[in-house]
Amino acid sequence: MSFIVLKSGQRMDDVVALSKGLIGPNDLANGGEMSPQQAAKLISLVAADTFLSKIDTVMMVRLERDVDAIDIGRRQLVRVPQGTEPSADQTANASEHGGVLRALPVQLFPTLKLDFLRANADNPKLVQALEKGFAIRLANDLVDLGFNGQNDTAEGATRDEKFLNLNKGWIKLAQESAHTKKLDIDPATDTWQATLGAIMDQSDDRWRETSTFVMNTADADAYARELGGHVTGTPLTADSPLRRYQGRPIEAHAMCPRGHVMFTPIKNLAHGIHKEVHRDKEYHKRRRCLEYTFDMAVDYEIGVKEALVLGQPGE
Numbered sequence: 001m002s003f004i005v006l007k008s009g010q011r012m013d014d015v016v017a018l019s020k021g022l023i024g025p026n027d028l029a030n031g032g033e034m035s036p037q038q039a040a041k042l043i044s045l046v047a048a049d050t051f052l053s054k055i056d057t058v059m060m061v062r063l064e065r066d067v068d069a070i071d072i073g074r075r076q077l078v079r080v081p082q083g084t085e086p087s088a089d090q091t092a093n094a095s096e097h098g099g100v101l102r103a104l105p106v107q108l109f110p111t112l113k114l115d116f117l118r119a120n121a122d123n124p125k126l127v128q129a130l131e132k133g134f135a136i137r138l139a140n141d142l143v144d145l146g147f148n149g150q151n152d153t154a155e156g157a158t159r160d161e162k163f164l165n166l167n168k169g170w171i172k173l174a175q176e177s178a179h180t181k182k183l184d185i186d187p188a189t190d191t192w193q194a195t196l197g198a199i200m201d202q203s204d205d206r207w208r209e210t211s212t213f214v215m216n217t218a219d220a221d222a223y224a225r226e227l228g229g230h231v232t233g234t235p236l237t238a239d240s241p242l243r244r245y246q247g248r249p250i251e252a253h254a255m256c257p258r259g260h261v262m263f264t265p266i267k268n269l270a271h272g273i274h275k276e277v278h279r280d281k282e283y284h285k286r287r288r289c290l291e292y293t294f295d296m297a298v299d300y301e302i303g304v305k306e307a308l309v310l311g312q313p314g315e
Contacts, residue, residue: 039277045135046273051143051253055269056303063103067270067303099173099305101272103297104152106166108138114288134294140255145169146271146300147255169300170269171260171310179305184314185261192223196245199263199311207265207307213250214262214269220252264308270301 047057058065078090112130120126141163149169156162174180181202187195196213203211224242243250251266262269274297281292302308 036275038279039275042131042135042138042277042279043273043275045132046139046142049136049139049143051251051255052139052271054251054266055271056267058101058270058272060101060103060272060274060297063274063297065101065272067099067101067272067301099270099301099303101270101299101301103272103274103299104154104167105295105297107296108134108141108292108294110134110137110292110294112290112292117290134292138294138296142271142273142298143253144255145298146269147171147253148257149300167298167300170262170302171257171312173300173302174262174305174308174310175312177302177305180302181309183309183311185259185311186314187219187222187259192219192226193245195311196223196261199261199309200246200248202309203263204306207268207304210265211248211263211307212266213245213248214256214264214266215250215252215260216256216258217252217254219258219261220250223250259313261311262308263311264302268303268307270303272299272301274298 043059047053056067058067078086080086080090123129145163145167146169148164148171149167150172151165152167153165154162156165168176175182183199183202185195185199190198199213200208200211220243223245227242243252248263256262276296278295279292280295281290283290
């Protein structure tokens with residue numbers, strides 16, 4: 001028969017948590033901060049999200065960073081005689097359009113009760129599963145905020161309002177920018193085929209070939225059914241050609257608000273995340289739970305606002 005020998009002042013509840021590697025001895029009192037390697041691993045798990053991995057996810061060393069987006073106009077070739085410098089009109093068409101990421105702090109507070117720790121006492125991969133689960137939760141919320149964020153005040157009467165006011169997302173940034181092209185759309189009346197065509201026609205030729213339609217999954221499905229209704233004799237799936245319009249890909253996501261469509265190079269959507277992520281965890285004996293605190297800083301931006309066309313419901 002084997003026995004567990006408890007150290008002075010140590011409870012069996014503490015042993016349950018310690019045995020899973022969820023906390024270290026110091027966590028019983030003060031918690032611990034993530035090492036740079038742990039922070040980098042968590043960020044990489046977040047950035048591996050199916051949507052965040054496709055856009056321009058920027059690792060920020062400082063809380064403020066320029067989005068590198070240089071647009072060089074067409075027909076820039078000139079001939080300048082030797083010994084002379086180019087005139088102003090020979091260099092005037094080069095311009096920088098990139099925005100600025102200003103990361104703001106956000107937090108996540110997961111709590112694990114003792115019953116959960118006891119129920120998973122024999123799971124050797126519990127720590128890895130929790131780490132992945134936290135990263136998925138962070139990624140889902142960050143994508144949601146990227147599409148639906150309305151302000152950066154973190155104020156509101158409800159939990160949803162406070163969440164939506166953590167950061168301004170891409171659609172809000174496009175709505176407020178004088179440089180993005182905006183189009184009122186009504187696909188229920190005009191059909192999705194005509195609507196996507198009208199949006200694409202508003203795009204600048206410089207970016208049209210590399211642009212993607214970003215829209216809600218249900219709206220993309222409605223377009224697919226509409227398109228599929230005109231095709232006979234060939235089974236169609238929700239991949240291709242129904243997730244394309246005239247060769248341009250359609251990126252469908254459930255977090256994108258219904259009735260809104262962005263047409264832009266997918267890498268033109270920028271998401272910044274500061275490289276320092278703080279994770280504190282503390283086991284509370286009286287409450288019998290393990291509390292995590294994740295603290296990070298994020299922001300959203302559109303690299304070249306002139307390269308984005310926004311279709312949205314008319315007022």
